Amino acid sequence: MKTKIKILITLCLSCSLLVACKVDKTIDTIGKNASNTNSEQSLPASNTKQEENKNIAPFTGEEVSKEIKNQAAFMAIVENSKDARPQSGLNEADIVYETMAEGGIPRFIAVFQKNSPKIIGPIRSARAYFVDISKEYNLPFAHCGYSEEARNMIEKENLMTLNEFSYGKNYWRDNSRKAPHNLYTSADKLRELITSKSYVKPSNVKLSFNKDYWNNSSFLPAANVLLSLNKFYTTSYTFKDGKYYKTMDGTASTNREDKKPIAVTNIVIQNTNIKLQSDMQHLTITLVGQGDGYVISNGKAIKMKWSKKDINSQTILKDENGKDISLNPGNTWWHIIDNSNKVEIK
Template identity: 55%
Template sequence: MKKITFIIPLLLCISIVGCSYTDTKSSSTKPFKRESPPVIDVSSNDTVTNDCCYTGEKLTETEKSNIPFMAIIENSKDARPQSGLSEADIIFETMAEGGIPRFIALFHKNTPKQIGPIRSARPYFLSIAEEYNLPFAHCGGSDEALSTIKTDSSIKSINEIVNGSYFYRDTSRKAPHNLYTSADKIRKYITSKNIKADIASNLSFDNSFWKNKDLSNATVVNLKLNNFYVTNYKFVNGKYEKYMDGVKSIDKNNNLPLTFSNIVVQQTPIKIQSDNLHLDIAMIGKGSGYLFSNGKVEKILWSRSTSNTQTELTTEDGNKVYLSKGNTIWHIIDNSVTPAYN
């Protein structure tokens, strides 16, 4: 991705600036019949009776009533190790300025006591939050993202700039890599503001999908996303352990490695805007990708028709794709990048 790497020096110059309202310019398996996913209003904390639609896992009675939400989490080297990522149901990872990655994580099943470092919003993160119709925590944003938040009332922004009591600074870290929140704080905000949060996902889960002997092995997955960031995965004890820049990724909260049942790789056009800093990432449309699970790989197609619909995943011949039960990391990468695996 040569086209987005030359701006690293500029990013490094602006990375010392704290959060603000505006960033400076700075397989052939036969598919099963499945009903449409339920949409459940949890704003009143009514008990939810279905299993987790984000992971396919069984939920306890307490977990069923949890309000789902998302949080934008920094992924520069200074932000690692992050807090709370091991407890997310789905983590979306894509690029911010200068080819430095950033996460937006979805939490439902678990209640992490610390989440962060929290960072600023971009239009494509808004698109992901809108896709799942969930409130999301962040600190400021780009001009474009903040303008969209201001004019589109359907976007459920929880901005630290105007809601500081629901966030806090960790004095053991230097700004701007020290802003955190918690599941309890964000859920308290959602309840106090009577924000409607939907539990809805079109993801399907069936472990037997991955017993197809025709699927290729993929016990090691490597993603060189640019000259400055590499992430790879090793399949160990039924999960993919994540490494970033050659270092095993852990959760600061519990020292546990970041492991995933599924890795989705969604390929799409990523272009630099006219300011030579911010990115345009195509979230609506069609494209190809890969799904890794259970030490295997399935080449996939993705499609999303509008901003308020969810991304559909199918096999290359148009059949339904099934994930293994468990958590997922979802990479959104440029078309020029191809994962290497064996």
């Protein structure tokens, strides 16, 4: 009898332990499932944030496909004499720098990444200050020849030149125009060359974009912008439908092939010192240091202070209170002008 009682007690204890184990396992499993559920629920938000950030064009701040975001970026030096107008491809550039060259007529160095224009030009020679701008971006640049000063910089520092003198097959001449205003290239031809030279590198420039920044009602009105650079050249912009439409010497600026207007989202005006060198031919443009200017977008303008620590660092734009200025998502035309040049913003 005692033996039966012992057996019954042992069976009861075993059942209790089994139940307890099952309960413990159930609680542990629920805890793990709950943990996994929370983890899985948090992933989409994190992934969504990553998705929002990873396909943004670096120089326009616009959302693009992964394929476009990964396209190689490059720069191209484009002529702006009257014989070179209208130019090709500038309306598809992410950023165009416009600054003075010899003879009192500006020249451009344009950044291309988001778009792939089939024709870019006319391509002209490099100057030291254009080489300096390319160094700020750490991007390869297309050109045809150079000044002696620019050549020395390129050779001494082994810069990523795409000189037509060395890579003629990636350029062509348009016989409907007179030389030297007839040299052209394309995004495809330059990217082919860039890949073969292993020049596909990340840019040093990290731009800030914020559309809401330009809803500030305290900014200055800027429906019309006029830059009178000398007796040979003026350029202006008129704000319409969210874009600034460009003219040069009173004539609307258009793309040569399809007559599409040059229209930009942002205008940067950077004041600095531009001086004639001792040879009385070439220019020195101060790009390092600090100075004043304007940033213009969405029919508004804000006074800015620019600064640049050294020739390889990024040019930083801040407002008069020392806060960073964001660009409006879209393309930008960046003027580097002399402190004495006249600017009218209305």
